[in-house]
Amino acid sequence: MGPRPVMVFDGDCGFCRYWVERFRALTGDRVVYRPFQDAAADFPAIPREAFEEAVQFVEPGGRVTSGADAVSRALEYTRGMPRLLGRAYLAVPGGRPLARFVYRWVARNRSRLGWTVPGQKSGKPGKSEGS
Numbered sequence: 001m002g003p004r005p006v007m008v009f010d011g012d013c014g015f016c017r018y019w020v021e022r023f024r025a026l027t028g029d030r031v032v033y034r035p036f037q038d039a040a041a042d043f044p045a046i047p048r049e050a051f052e053e054a055v056q057f058v059e060p061g062g063r064v065t066s067g068a069d070a071v072s073r074a075l076e077y078t079r080g081m082p083r084l085l086g087r088a089y090l091a092v093p094g095g096r097p098l099a100r101f102v103y104r105w106v107a108r109n110r111s112r113l114g115w116t117v118p119g120q121k122s123g124k125p126g127k128s129e130g131s
């Protein structure tokens with residue numbers, strides 16, 4: 001297997017880790033997932049603030065996408081319906097602005113969305129019931 005894209009996420013965020021595992025199940029070994037706390041030094045052109053705000057998707061050719069655009073690009077590395085959803089994001093009129101709006105809202109409120117993640121309390125990201 002040749003070079004693979006890397007999805008860089010906030011490893012301190014339980015909500016983020018949950019969704020990364022969902023994506024890992026969809027992409028298999030076609031995408032590498034790394035927390036920015038470990039990966040940031042490997043991508044010096046991406047400011048730390050960008051990592052803290054949104055996932056970053058770095059493709060082998062050097063293309064970097066962020067947030068909802070990164071999610072859409074990652075879906076290109078899946079098969080079946082998820083891949084079609086990623087393509088619909090680009091093709092459906094209004095799809096991209098809507099997805100970006102929703103992503104920004106979720107990213108800003110992820111610490112309050114812990115209740116949506118199985119086994120995690122609401123409150124600070126990364127704190128689960130077992131922690």
